[in-house]
Amino acid sequence: MQNDVRKLREDRALSQGDLAKQLGVSRQTVNAIETGKYLPSLPLAFAIGRFFDRRVEEIFRDDDKS
């Protein structure tokens, strides 16, 4: 699973801490999502989508999907 969270965050000139505060999670969790170490739950994925005004599938991509 790959995602564009880091790119979207950097486009908005936000730090990981800023995004974490907006999403109600820890900074380490934002870092873990960006590096692909942690897959967020559906509610958190939707919260990320709402924050960046994107659909979830535009942010998170399935590697296995051809």
Add this chain to the structure above:
Amino acid sequence: MTTTRAKPPRRRALSTVIAGLAAGVLIMVAVLKQGAPVWSAVAGFAILAGYVGLLFVFQTRNETIGTLAGNPVDERWGLIHSRAMELAATCAALAAVGGYLVTEFIGRDNWQFALMAVVVGLSYLAGVVWFRRRL
């Protein structure tokens, strides 16, 4: 679209403190009942009281300490907490079964290990039945 805050309030894990202090008192009473010096009973209580005191004071300043206090700050820390509990339970089960087998081989009294293994096994079965209904 609007953003939502999924973060639960950082509540003080009073139950952890109360459980820790209660365990400390029980240890102190048990040590005193054995006829051990008072200072060793007080030391047993002080170690636990100090530990839960540190958890209580620093739980909102550090995510790891918050998780140790039973108060994970978000879903990832909740998952870390669950995995750590899973590992601890596996180790407890292995220690119970291993201890039972070793004491059985050397011919020592081993009812404590047997009881521990039964509790671990039954609580696992109860957990499967309970969570099958809820998840």
